[in-house]
Amino acid sequence: MTKLHSWKWLVPIIALAGLATAAHAEDVTVAYQTTVEPAKVAQADGLYEKATNSKINWRKFESGAEVIAAVASGDVQVGYVGSSPLAAAASRGLPIQTFLIAVQIGSAEALVVRNGATINKPQDLIGKKVAVPFVSTTHYSLLAALKHWQIDPTKVQILNLRPSEITAAWQRGDIDAAYVWDPALGKAKESGKLLVTSTEVGKWGAPTFDAWIVRKDFAEKHPEFVANFAKVTLKAYADYNANPKAWLANTANVDKVSRLTGAKPEEISGLLEGNGYPDASEQAKLLGPQIAQAIAQTSSFLKEQGKVDSVQPSYAPYVDGKYAQTAAK
Numbered sequence: 161m162t163k164l165h166s167w168k169w170l171v172p173i174i175a176l177a178g179l180a181t182a183a184h185a186e187d188v189t190v191a192y193q194t195t196v197e198p199a200k201v202a203q204a205d206g207l208y209e210k211a212t213n214s215k216i217n218w219r220k221f222e223s224g225a226e227v228i229a230a231v232a233s234g235d236v237q238v239g240y241v242g243s244s245p246l247a248a249a250a251s252r253g254l255p256i257q258t259f260l261i262a263v264q265i266g267s268a269e270a271l272v273v274r275n276g277a278t279i280n281k282p283q284d285l286i287g288k289k290v291a292v293p294f295v296s297t298t299h300y301s302l303l304a305a306l307k308h309w310q311i312d313p314t315k316v317q318i319l320n321l322r323p324s325e326i327t328a329a330w331q332r333g334d335i336d337a338a339y340v341w342d343p344a345l346g347k348a349k350e351s352g353k354l355l356v357t358s359t360e361v362g363k364w365g366a367p368t369f370d371a372w373i374v375r376k377d378f379a380e381k382h383p384e385f386v387a388n389f390a391k392v393t394l395k396a397y398a399d400y401n402a403n404p405k406a407w408l409a410n411t412a413n414v415d416k417v418s419r420l421t422g423a424k425p426e427e428i429s430g431l432l433e434g435n436g437y438p439d440a441s442e443q444a445k446l447l448g449p450q451i452a453q454a455i456a457q458t459s460s461f462l463k464e465q466g467k468v469d470s471v472q473p474s475y476a477p478y479v480d481g482k483y484a485q486t487a488a489k
Contacts, residue, residue: 187214187215187217188212188214188215188216188217188237188238188378188385189216189217189219189235189236189237189238190208190216190217190218190219190236190237190238190239191219191220191221191227191230191231191236191238191239191240192218192219192220192221192239192240192420193220193221193222193223193224193227193240193241193370194220194222194323194341194342194343194420194421194422194423195240195262195263195268195341195342195370195421196268196342196417196421196423196427196428196431196432196435197262197263197370197417197432197435197437198396198397198399198400198407198413198417198432198437199262199392199393199396199397200416200417200420200421201396201413201416201417202392202393202395202396203218203420204416204417204419204420205416207392207396208389208392211388211389211391211392212384212385212388212389214385219236221239222293222322222323222324223245223293223295223296223322223323224240224241224242224244224245224246224293224295224296224297225245225248225293225294225295225296227239227240227241227245228241228245228246228248228249228254231249231254231256231373231375232249232254234375236375237374237375237378238372238373238374238375238378238386238389239372239373239374240262240370240371240372240373241370241371241373242265242296242297242298242300242368242369242370242371243297243300243368243369243370243371243454243455243458244295244296244297244299244300244368244458244462245295245296245297246258246371246373246455246458246478247455247456247458247459247462247468247475248295248459248462248467248468249373250455250459250472250475250478251459251462251463251468251469251470251471251472252468253472255375255376255377256373256374256375256376256478257373257374257376257379257477257478257479257480258371258372258373258447258451258455258478258479258480259372259373259374259379259386259390259447259480259481259483259484260371260372260389260390260393260394260443260447260483260484261369261370261371261438261442261443261446261447261451262369262370262371262372262393262437263369263370263435263436263437264367264369264435264436264437264438265297265358265362265367265368265369265370265435266357266358266359266362266434266435266436267357267358267359267434267435268341268342268345268358268431268434268435269297269298269301269339269340269341269345269357269358269368270339270340270345270354270355270356270357270358271290271301271302271305271337271338271339271354271355271356271357272337272338272339272340272345272348272349272352272353272354272355273285273336273337273352273353273355274330274333274335274336274337274348274351274352275351275352275353277336277337279336279337279355282305282309282311282355282356283309283311285306285311285316285336285337286311286315286316287315287316287317288316288317288336288337289317289319289334289335289336289337290302290316290317290318290319290335290336290337290338290339291318291319291320291321291325291326291329291330291335291337291338291339291340292318292319292320292321292326292338292339292340293320293321293322293323293326293340294320294467295462295467297358297368297369297370298339298340298341298358299339300366300368300458300461300462301339301358301361301366301368302318302339303461303465304361304364304365304366304461305339305356305361305364305366308361308364313465319335321335321338323340323341323343323344324344326338326340326344326348327343327344327347327348330344330347330348330351330352331347337352337355342421342422342423342427342431343421343422343423343424346423346424346427346431357434359434366461367454368458369451369454371451372389372390372393374386379480379483383482383483383486386483387483387486387487388487389483390483390484390486390487391486391487394439394440394443394484394487394488397437397438397439398439398440400432400437401437401439404432404433408428408429408432411425414428414429417432440484440487440488441488443481443484443485443488444481444484444485444488446481447479447480447481447484448479448481449476451479452474452475452476452478452479453475455475455478455479456471456472456474456475459471459472459475
């Protein structure tokens with residue numbers, strides 16, 4: 161099993177970053193990922209810049225772990241991460257706040273086994289090479305699935321690869337399976353079959369989600385930016401949730417999402433339907449004890465698996481619903 165890269169190196173970076181002056185609101189760096197979700201249209205249309213009256217430097221990252229490292233260094237003020245890297249970061253004491261739940265993950269993340277790898281049931285994973293980005297939502301889901309199937313993870317060759325590396329390794333035939341998201345997931349499906357999705361793993365007691373986080377020092381200086389950023393995102397979700405079929409019938413929407421994520425246009429519909437996008441009223445319920453508890457449970461699982469050294473007594477300080485509440489007004 162590939163050794164997990166230690167998170168201890170983040171500690172001095174976090175300490176130094178805390179001394180740095182937060183970026184001016186008119187020049188903000190935002191980290192995004194290739195997750196297929198409705199707000200990618202707002203991003204493509206420049207609506208975030210208009211609403212915040214700021215210059216936004218959008219930086220694409222392949223995994224939440226990379227986003228967390230950039231946020232820790234101070235290079236990024238706002239970032240898109242999954243619940244697993246969020247939990248790991250909070251457990252390390254990174255000065256961040258979760259201000260919006262972006263996606264409640266379902267079938268858009270899945271474990272795919274390669275045709276010809278002779279994997280027909282979960283037990284067949286023993287001894288096989290399974291790739292996953294470490295400290296990601298799919299890593300968490302993979303470990304949770306193995307636990308549910310009563311498979312010792314040390315008996316599976318779990319490899320730490322980024323999505324693009326998974327695609328390359330898959331095409332070479334170097335790996336037998338992968339737990340990942342699009343566009344790597346779609347490419348793997350072309351010559352593989354689904355073994356389990358995060359919808360099922362969530363029902364087994366290990367739900368996952370994606371969230372927008374912000375550095376606390378930046379949020380304290382520029383609360384209006386954070387609230388307006390949340391408002392644009394929630395508007396995009398409301399537009400999609402109101403009539404998904406009509407939204408998808410607009411080819412411009414599909415093309416914009418495809419361009420920013422790398423997913424094929426014909427796959428966008430299924431991927432969007434595979435997740436949930438909480439509206440303003442749902443955000444109010446989620447951004448409090450419910451999400452704090454979810455982060456705590458994820459952190460406890462990661463500690464049990466040896467992925468973090470300790471857990472916080474409370475994760476409430478890492479969740480703040482006031483920005484979503486302001487955005488909903």
